[in-house]
Amino acid sequence: MATQQEEETVVRVPQIVQELNQTMRSGITRTKEWRMQQLRAVLKLLEDNEERITTALAKDLGKSAHEGYLTEIVQATSSCKLAMKELNKWMAPQKVPTTLITFPGKAAIIAEPLGLALIIAPWNFPFSLVIDPLIGAISAGCAVVIKPSEITPTVSSLIADLIQKYLDKKAIHVVEGGVPVATALLEQKWDKIFYTGNPKVGRIVMAAAAKHLTPVTLELGGKCPVYIDDSVDLKVSAQRICHGKWGFNCGQTCIAPDYLLVQESIVPKLVETMKDTIVQFFGEDPSKSGDLSRIVNENHFQRLSKLLDDPRTSEKIVHGGQHVKELLFIAPTIILDIPLDTPVMSDEIFGPILPIIIIKGVDEAMDVILSFPKPLAFYVFSTKKEVQERLVIGISAGGMGVNETMMHFTIPRLPFGGVGESGMGAYHGKDSFDAFSHKKAILYKGMRGDIPARFPPYTSEKKSLVRRVAAGDVIGVLLVMLGLKK
Structure with a gap:
């Protein structure tokens, strides 16, 4: 049921869209000067407000100041600096060869802004996943409406305040609220929708966009698998996997390792090494660690607790499993030899639970992975070149890491996006600019030469x-x- 504030916002949505469309038609956002001015303002916003941002993240998600800085501010700052450095190149017309039939003539591709864009952000990285796509939209010359996640209300309120203070209010607007507000926004006609979240809502977004033939970028999720064989250094592998699973937002990350496929001969040693690594990272009692985030809210805590309490899962727990509702705390948990038909394997876990599936080799691993929808990320831990090549070629995923987890996301010149049910479209660096641009083909000819x-x-x-x-x-x-x- 909508609150009074949400009802008022819903009424204002058409007017907001109309005003931003007028700004778009004025042409101001198309100029290089406006784009650079707004990018400089974004960078200043990030530099001026580190403490406010990390404090808000701590309140909503239990993130430490260091994790908040590293995962939300650094990422956005890097994207902004790259856009400022490359904007001239991105905006420049791209000359292409012509054909005999068009001689004498010249041809070029010009990137023009798609128009009015809607950015719907998630709760797990509620700040950076607003700012990062916003940088792409500004670089492309779009006017923008931002819908932050209502699940992280402190961050949402902060974003609304900062955007209003630092950026052009006639071209960039924040709309806060829950489902009623999101529904009202999706009823409007947009020139681009950029959504980050889960596949269920992604389908709703895509259906709404289809009514107006609006292009979409969908950054969704899925069960991101990890393959590990006997050729790797188990200590190094355990550290990188544990860091990817529990070091960022307590596993509430769309590219966090969701389950492990481990060669049978190394399972006992890997499990012990991972247990040691968890203690090394978070101490004997991780509930007291300042480096382990909390579950975002009670609904998600109950969802994850239900997975742990399922009899077929609970009997397979070999580490962790403790959960405290009052603290929204769930310990880093390892589940060994879990059947594929258990609830914990049916959907993306999105939390600190890590199942291990025992396999004999690459063929069995591929069979398991291919039984699920295409993941947003896939991680291969093997030093065997033939294994790496086979899995890189044989498994379709949004992105991949070989002997690493998560870190491909941090490279601004690598496109980040899903495939199949894990999403469509990509962003980061030039791909962010392209996500909000239309490539217009132009042929120039004089009056002679036919x-x-x-x-x-x-x-x-x-x-x-x-x-x-x-x-x-x-x-x-x-x-x-x-x-x-x-």
Whole structure:
């Protein structure tokens, strides 16, 4: 049920959209000067407000100041600096070769803003996953409406305050609220929708966009698998896997390892090494660790607790499993030899629970992975080149890490996006600019140079010439035009 504030916001949505469309039509956002001015303002916003941002993240998600800085501020700052550095190059017309049939002429591709964009952000990285796509939208010259997640209300309120203070209010607007507000926004006509969240809501977004034929970028999720064989250094592998699973937002991350596929011979040693690593990272009592985030709210705590309390899962727990409702705390948990038909394997876990599936080799691992929808990320731990190549080629995923987890996300020149049910479209760096741009094809010609064979009546000579032009036979065209060949 909508609150009074949400009802008021819902009423205002059409007016907000109308005002931003007027700004878009004015052409101000298309100028390089406006784009650079807004990017500089974003960078200043990030530099001026580190403490406010990390404090809000701590209140909503239990993130430490260091984790908040590292995962939310650094990522956005890096994206902004790259956009400022590369904007001239991104905006420049791209010249392309022409053909004989268009001679003499010049052709180019010009990137123009799609128009008014809607950015719907998630709760797990509620700050950076607003700012990162916003940087792309600004770089492309779009006007923007931002819908932060209502599940992280402190961060949402902070974003609304900071955007209003630092950025152009006539072109960039924040709309806060829950489902009623999101529904009202999706009823409007947009030129681009950028949604980060889960596949269920992604389908709703895509259905709404289809009514207006609006292009979408969907950053969704899925069960991100990890393959591990006996060729790796188990200590290094355990540290990287544990860091990817529990070091960022307590596993509430769309590219966190969701389950492990481990070669049978190394399972006992890997489990013990991971247990040691968890203690090394978070101490004997992780509930007292300042480096382990909490579950975002009671609903998600109950969802994860239900998975742990399922009899077929609870009997397989070999580490962790403790959960305290009052603290919204769930310990880093390892589940060994879990059947594929248990609830914990049916959907993306999105929490600190890590199942281990025992396999004999690559073939069995591929069978398991291919039984699920295409993941947003896939991680391969093997030093065998033939294994790496087979899995890189044989498994479709949004992105991959070989002997690493999560870190591909931090490289701004690598596109980040899903495939199949894990999403569509990509962003980061130039891909963020492209996500909010239309590549307009242009042919420039003067008033001279038309080949007579282009126009009827089509004599045999003209037909011959057209065929040679179509075939790219430059010499033959010249000979025909000189009357030396038919």
